[in-house]
Amino acid sequence: MESTGQAQARRSRVAPIVALALLLGLLGLIVVRYNQAVAERAAFADANTAAAIVPAAGAAPVAMAVHAVRGVAARWQANVPVAGTLAPVRESSLSFKIAGRLAAVHVKVGDVVKLGQVLATLDASDIVAQQRAANAQVHSAEVSLEIARDEEGRSKSLLATGAVSDAMHRGNAQRVELARAALEAAQAQAATVAAALDSTRLVAPFSGLVTQAPSAPGVVVSPMTPMAVLFRIEDTTALRFTGTLSIDDAALAHVGAPIAVDGHDAQGTLTAILPSVDPQTRRVPIFAEIKNDPKSPMLAGVFVRAVIQAGAAIDVVKLPAEALRPGSQNELVLVVDKRAQLTPVVFARDDDGALLVRSGVRLTDTVVLAPSASTKTGDAITLAPNAG
16 A cells, blocks of 8 residues: 555646646647637638629729609799898997996886986086086186177277277287187086086987896996996897808898798898808808787797798709708719719709709709719719609
8 A cells, every 4th residue: 555655746746747738728729719710710801802803994884773853844932041040129238428326227127118218327416516617617708708899899999089009909809709719618618517417317229128227326337347338228129130141042132032030920121131251151141120029029039040032933943852862962963974973953942842953953954863872973874764
């Protein structure tokens, strides 16, 4: 019987052999899986290579079979859609022209004011005192002028009799001119003080709604600071519409054309079309004035859509909506000599969604229906038997 020491020695020799065998088995499994992966990758590459085979150089490309149609003549009333924002037809931020202490506030936010209505007043005690002094100076100058005129009149009479010299008479005449100049200066000073006194009253420049006002008097206002704005008045009886048109649509519109806001019973008139494009949007700015319905008023500051009735009906080519190439906003695919030709067009939408094309396609052109988004100019085209 082997001793305990011999058994332990035998086990110590067997353990490395078992570990080595397990390691070799694991390495063999890894090699098998690697070979399988290489084979799968090669098969996939062969499949892709076969799928990527293209006709040899000089071979005729495979033509796409498509359905096509020709447009029909139609008349279109040039109703041009436009989007823009609404603002009060008149709005004003108001403050005093002079500095002073706010003595009284006569209106509050939400009040409707009339043209010329007093909104607030400043403490005018100092200016009233200045006005009294200025009026007194005017009265003094008027009296001085009268005295000078009397002296000049007497010297003129005495000059005829030789009682006074010519030099004395000229001196009296000059004193009249000096008194007249003093009176004009006093009157100018009085007018300046009167204007300052009038500036202590802030009045509404037009009728409208008060949207900003101080809550109480007592503050000292200064016209030289951004905080000088005390009141804001908006006239929303009409609204100013600001929007842009494409260059093509701007050619249809004209000043005075009617404009209607979608979703509202509101009508207006196009008031201006700028003769230049916006440098950022490359579109033509337009302006309109729209009457606001007091029963269902539109809100200033909102974004709206509108329609401009640009003018008389014009000739267009009507095409199905499916003619528009997917992925584009304004491209059709024409068939020219059995080849595709991508053509940009200018169009509007009919009530049924059809394209009303006013430029870019003719009645004699053959237009592909439901073209592929990947179609490009030069692709070979074959018309299907039932093509129009």
